[in-house]
Amino acid sequence: MAFAVASDRSQGTTETVIIVGAGIAGLAAALDLLRLSSSHSSSADQGPKLKVVLLEARDRVGGRIHTQPFCDGSGEGIDVGASFVHGVHDNPLTTLSKTIPFTLYLPPESSASRYLSRSSAGTSLSRSEADRLDYITFSAVFSRLRTLAQTHPHLAFDQSTSMMQALLSEERDVRDALWPSLEDENQVIVGAAKQIMALWAGWTGAPLEQVAVKWWGFEREYEGEDAVVKEGYGRTLIEWHRKEVAARGGEILLDTEVISIKDSEDESSIEVQAKDRVSGADRSFTANRVICTLPLGVLQHRIGNAEGAPALFDPPLPARRIGALHRLGNGLLDKVVLRYSTAWWRDSSLPDDERNPQILLCPPSVHIGKDGSLQKVDGTAAASVKSDIHACSALEELKEGPLLVYDYDIIKFQPTLMAFIAPPLAESLEEESDAEIGRVLHQRLLDFINPATSARPDPPSEVIVTRWRQDPFSHGSYSFLRTADAQKGGQEGSTPLDMDELARPLWEGRLGFAGEHCHADCYASVHGALLAGQREAARVWSEMRRRQQRQSE
Numbered sequence: 001m002a003f004a005v006a007s008d009r010s011q012g013t014t015e016t017v018i019i020v021g022a023g024i025a026g027l028a029a030a031l032d033l034l035r036l037s038s039s040h041s042s043s044a045d046q047g048p049k050l051k052v053v054l055l056e057a058r059d060r061v062g063g064r065i066h067t068q069p070f071c072d073g074s075g076e077g078i079d080v081g082a083s084f085v086h087g088v089h090d091n092p093l094t095t096l097s098k099t100i101p102f103t104l105y106l107p108p109e110s111s112a113s114r115y116l117s118r119s120s121a122g123t124s125l126s127r128s129e130a131d132r133l134d135y136i137t138f139s140a141v142f143s144r145l146r147t148l149a150q151t152h153p154h155l156a157f158d159q160s161t162s163m164m165q166a167l168l169s170e171e172r173d174v175r176d177a178l179w180p181s182l183e184d185e186n187q188v189i190v191g192a193a194k195q196i197m198a199l200w201a202g203w204t205g206a207p208l209e210q211v212a213v214k215w216w217g218f219e220r221e222y223e224g225e226d227a228v229v230k231e232g233y234g235r236t237l238i239e240w241h242r243k244e245v246a247a248r249g250g251e252i253l254l255d256t257e258v259i260s261i262k263d264s265e266d267e268s269s270i271e272v273q274a275k276d277r278v279s280g281a282d283r284s285f286t287a288n289r290v291i292c293t294l295p296l297g298v299l300q301h302r303i304g305n306a307e308g309a310p311a312l313f314d315p316p317l318p319a320r321r322i323g324a325l326h327r328l329g330n331g332l333l334d335k336v337v338l339r340y341s342t343a344w345w346r347d348s349s350l351p352d353d354e355r356n357p358q359i360l361l362c363p364p365s366v367h368i369g370k371d372g373s374l375q376k377v378d379g380t381a382a383a384s385v386k387s388d389i390h391a392c393s394a395l396e397e398l399k400e401g402p403l404l405v406y407d408y409d410i411i412k413f414q415p416t417l418m419a420f421i422a423p424p425l426a427e428s429l430e431e432e433s434d435a436e437i438g439r440v441l442h443q444r445l446l447d448f449i450n451p452a453t454s455a456r457p458d459p460p461s462e463v464i465v466t467r468w469r470q471d472p473f474s475h476g477s478y479s480f481l482r483t484a485d486a487q488k489g490g491q492e493g494s495t496p497l498d499m500d501e502l503a504r505p506l507w508e509g510r511l512g513f514a515g516e517h518c519h520a521d522c523y524a525s526v527h528g529a530l531l532a533g534q535r536e537a538a539r540v541w542s543e544m545r546r547r548q549q550r551q552s553e
């Protein structure tokens with residue numbers, strides 16, 4: 001077994017750690033390694049002296065975290081990637097919000113989501129029914145279904161059953177557990193709850209028909225509400241990490257796309273080949289250790305699927321690792337941002353402490369009366385819950401399907417609306433133009449919010465559309481645990497063990513991995529990527545110190 005030569009501070013030698021990717025996982029790993037190296041430099045218990053280099057293919061840091069400025073340069077821009085802190089209690093991001101600092105926006109406790117339908121003529125669902133609809137939907141998805149996933153004799157063992165199948169199940173024990181007051185509850189409210197459940201695909205990153213109910217709620221989440229980073233993650237969390245890394249001597253090379261990562265024949269070093277995306281020149285790097293923080297989608301695209309592409313890893317990843325990599329679901333959540341000159345949609349009848357940024361545009365099957373009451377739900381829930389983008393165009397689906405919109409006039413006093421586009425619509429909508437998407441969404445908002453006004457608001461001054469699936473440096477948004485599918489050749493479903501497998505180091509510990517997909521308790525979150533990067537930095541530092549100590553004995 002060969003090792004890279006250990007560092008000796010007294011002789012001035014340095015070990016190099018290359019981190020592939022400068023998203024939050026890579027930046028967090030770099031910062032912790034530099035901190036550890038610095039904190040031990042003057043102590044009797046010295047560790048190795050480190051050189052830390054981050055290689056980033058984009059022309060910016062942050063990866064799937066990006067605060068995009070507006071064209072006119074006004075305001076603080078808006079997060080077109082990650083934007084939430086999921087669970088504010090004891091979350092490391094909450095701690096960082098006080099250090100960096102940044103503001104965590106939470107909706108007022110006295111506020112309620114704003115539900116609108118085409119039939120309501122601009123009138124929102126009444127406060128009492130909106131509260132009830134929020135409660136019924138959230139309880140079924142995030143409380144009762146999680147309990148069933150652990151306790152039900154069928155669901156707890158069946159990898160092929162999806163979340164949507166369970167939520168719409170007619171099996172009496174499942175139905176009664178999820179909708180315990182179905183018999184005496186307002187049937188219309190329960191029906192509406194089932195109609196809008198498809199919106200939770202934005203949470204999972206995949207249609208609920210593809211998410212395995214067996215593992216729903218397996219992760220250990222932080223408690224508390226979800227908060228929006230008011231100033232934007234990119235301008236705060238990412239920029240702070242970038243500055244801290246640079247101040248401690250770390251090097252960040254942008255527009256540097258890693259082509260291959262190769263172990264040396266004597267296993268003493270790792271060779272990294274990259275391409276300068278500006279000049280086109282080839283670049284070579286040598287490191288003692290490499291931490292790969294490439295997104296799950298990029299790894300899936302580069303390993304086993306991309307014909308003719310050079311092998312990313314040499315030697316190749318072991319079969320068990322490749323299996324885990326391709327079993328894991330790679331989800332998608334896109335955003336459409338409409339920037340206006342004025343917030344024409346503002347409900348001036350509500351005081352500030354009752355305004356909630358969450359606007360839900362209901363599908364045609366849900367009818368809200370002009371008096372704000374929930375009147376009826378057409379058809380069976382099972383028949384219309386699932387969006388079928390093959391039966392209609394993506395733009396038609398955008399016009400009619402359930403849609404979640406956030407009001408940034410409430411969050412940061414910007415006349416801006418952001419629509420969250422969940423799959424399967426997101427996959428298809430990426431093929432449409434920004435102009436058409438903006439036109440259709442603007443018209444739908446007018447029809448739902450302001451249908452009777454003679455002076456129609458002007459179209460948006462700016463339309464921003466994300467396409468994370470088409471992005472070559474992400475190929476998606478975040479991971480999920482998918483169902484097994486007998487119709488696709490017996491395709492295996494994914495499990496939390498796949499995430500643990502993807503997090504394990506290779507090449508005697510010299511090649512490590514980090515990212516949201518490497519944290520089974522906090523996947524699909526910013527704090528998951530942050531914690532995975534910090535965990536990997538701690539492992540690398542600990543192993544390097546132990547090796548140094550063995551060398552000095």
